[in-house]
Amino acid sequence: MRLAQKMGxxxxxxxxxxxxxxxxxxxxxxxxxxxxxxxxxxTTTAAPSFSVTLDxxxxxxxxxxxxxxxxxxxxxxxxxxxITSTQFTTGGGTPNTLATNASSVTGVTAVCAGGTCTxxxxxxTYSFTLPAGPTPPAAVKMFNAAVLTGMGKFTVTPTVSVxxxxxxxxxxxxxxxxxxxxxxx
Numbered sequence: 001m002r003l004a005q006k007m008g009x010x011x012x013x014x015x016x017x018x019x020x021x022x023x024x025x026x027x028x029x030x031x032x033x034x035x036x037x038x039x040x041x042x043t044t045t046a047a048p049s050f051s052v053t054l055d056x057x058x059x060x061x062x063x064x065x066x067x068x069x070x071x072x073x074x075x076x077x078x079x080x081x082x083i084t085s086t087q088f089t090t091g092g093g094t095p096n097t098l099a100t101n102a103s104s105v106t107g108v109t110a111v112c113a114g115g116t117c118t119x120x121x122x123x124x125t126y127s128f129t130l131p132a133g134p135t136p137p138a139a140v141k142m143f144n145a146a147v148l149t150g151m152g153k154f155t156v157t158p159t160v161s162v163x164x165x166x167x168x169x170x171x172x173x174x175x176x177x178x179x180x181x182x183x184x185x
Contacts, residue, residue: 076117
């Protein structure tokens with residue numbers, strides 16, 4: 001046998017011995033990770049407003065109401081956001097008001113607000129009248145996330161139009177909007 005062949009056999013034998021030694025020293029470990037469920041929440045710091053100059057014609061200004069919807073429950077149960085409001089009024093002893101059907105939700109967008117999200121699949125149809133009254137009437141679904149969607153943190157932004165009739169009285173009108181997030185689509 002030539003020297004190169006003898007060295008090759010020796011290297012192969014040494015490698016086999018090293019592998020056998022490594023195998024004899026191997027160990028395994030099972031890693032367990034616990035993912036605790038978070039919460040379902042809705043927040044907003046928005047202070048929406050609109051303005052028009054009365055000009056003798058009907059007008060329909062719009063405003064947006066951005067909010068943050070977070071589903072960190074890890075269940076895929078889906079969720080929905082409900083909305084209701086009080087009637088636009090100038091307040092005071094003899095208030096002027098807009099009609100209870102003056103406001104309509106014309107559309108809603110939802111954008112992942114950070115991290116990895118499962119985008120919501122929404123089945124609400126637009127446009128619809130935003131419920132309003134002297135006190136808030138029963139809320140309606142404004143946006144939803146079907147089962148197995150809407151997991152993560154989202155900026156949800158509805159666009160609301162307000163019908164201002166040509167015969168409206170000038171003044172500062174206010175309305176209080178009530179939003180809630182509920183489990184299930």
